[in-house]
Amino acid sequence: MATPLFELAGVSFAYPGFAPALEQVSFQVAAGERVALLGANGSGKSTLLLLLDALVFPTAGTIRMRGEPLTRAAADDTAWGRRFRQEVGLLFQQADAQLFSPSVEEELAFAPLQLGLPAADVARRVDDALAMMDLAPLRRRPPQTLSAGQQKRVALGALLTAAPRVLLLDEPTAGLDPRHQARLLELLAGLSETGMTLITATHDLTLLPHLADRALVLDEEHRLAAVGPVHDILHETELLARVNLIHAHSHRHGEVLHVHPHTHIIAHDHGH
Numbered sequence: 001m002a003t004p005l006f007e008l009a010g011v012s013f014a015y016p017g018f019a020p021a022l023e024q025v026s027f028q029v030a031a032g033e034r035v036a037l038l039g040a041n042g043s044g045k046s047t048l049l050l051l052l053d054a055l056v057f058p059t060a061g062t063i064r065m066r067g068e069p070l071t072r073a074a075a076d077d078t079a080w081g082r083r084f085r086q087e088v089g090l091l092f093q094q095a096d097a098q099l100f101s102p103s104v105e106e107e108l109a110f111a112p113l114q115l116g117l118p119a120a121d122v123a124r125r126v127d128d129a130l131a132m133m134d135l136a137p138l139r140r141r142p143p144q145t146l147s148a149g150q151q152k153r154v155a156l157g158a159l160l161t162a163a164p165r166v167l168l169l170d171e172p173t174a175g176l177d178p179r180h181q182a183r184l185l186e187l188l189a190g191l192s193e194t195g196m197t198l199i200t201a202t203h204d205l206t207l208l209p210h211l212a213d214r215a216l217v218l219d220e221e222h223r224l225a226a227v228g229p230v231h232d233i234l235h236e237t238e239l240l241a242r243v244n245l246i247h248a249h250s251h252r253h254g255e256v257l258h259v260h261p262h263t264h265i266i267a268h269d270h271g272h
Helices: 045-052 072-076 078-087 104-114 119-132 148-160 178-193 230-234 237-242
Strands: 006-014 020-029 034-038 060-065 088-091 166-170 197-202 214-218 224-229 247-253 256-262
Touching: 006 045, 020 045, 020 060, 020 214, 020 224, 034 045, 045 088, 045 166, 045 197, 072 078, 078 088, 088 148, 104 119, 104 148, 119 148, 148 178, 166 178, 178 197, 214 230, 224 230, 224 237, 230 237
Parallel strands: 034 197, 034 214, 088 166, 166 197
Antiparallel strands: 006 020, 006 060, 214 224, 247 256
């Protein structure tokens, strides 16, 4: 059996002075998988992505990447940390938090320049990202002057210029208009076909089938409530209601009150 890309065993995490953000979470992710972290706001999805990106570290339990402990000491090791940062990219929910260059073009060039690539290769990666993310008209604009959706496209483009093999995505479609949302879903599908591992945090059940094949469901106690194929999870209405991803809809027939789990899932058929 192949070594998992990520393996979490009994992982808990608490920010200093706060209640636990994650409690006893255990799961594995194989290289090349499309996995969704599903849960209501505050369930721990974003924290879990920070742990997988080695930006914070467990207060209990262990995380391994390809069998090696993902620890603060490993992340601080210059050679290992450099390889890890090149391989794993995290798109924050608030993309402006990761934008700091004077222009879109310079933002996209930052990672390949840090990798020491030749100028011609840097220029090619920047041009590819500008086209891929529909950013060419904005190339000389300061990222701080862009809309939230535009900033998200810049941030994702900047990650892709480093040619990562793993993308961690925190609510990647939030703030995007319908056209760019559709383009992003197509882009992520294409990246998945190249073998890239995609781990996406979302509470949007509508888009879930287009983002992942398997879902990990976190409950409001910050524990892993279920793991399974997306199709199966979407039909577990009692589970989805219990973790506050859908609400119960009630109506009366005479004196009898009927309560049904009520979803807002819309079936999209894009021919694949």
